[in-house]
Amino acid sequence: MYGFPQTQRKAGAQVSREIEVELDDYYFQPKSISILLGETVRLVLKNEGRSTYTFTIDELGIDVRLALGETKTIEITPNKVGSYNLKASPFRAERGQGRDSSS
Structure with a gap:
């Protein structure tokens, strides 16, 4: 796990689901990911x-x-509602983009 200021995982939080994200040349799949507020994914x-x-x-x-x-x-746990831009980029060059929404 990495340090994420807006998505800290709470101690003892259960992972509710796992989402596989494929990064490939100029795209990623799925294009968007929806996570509930407070849900650990x-x-x-x-x-x-x-x-x-x-x-x-x-x-x-x-x-x-x-x-x-x-x-x-x-593992991420959104702690505020919003939509966020996802980027899957060749190192040092931006290419694929999408969105993440938490509600």
Whole structure:
């Protein structure tokens, strides 16, 4: 788990579900992720592309770098309602973008 100022996981919080996120050349799947306010979700990030990628949600302080073929797992718990831009970018160049909504 990484340090996320807006998405700190509460001690003892149960992960309610796991979402697999595939990062590939110029896109990621799924295009959007919806998480309830206070829900703890595990994201399994898989780099299926041909280069190093970053998975970024600027508003939540999330920036995870994945080498070619690498898989990383993060857990997030949104603590405020909103929509956030998701970016899956080749390292140092922005490409794929989408949205995350918490309600």
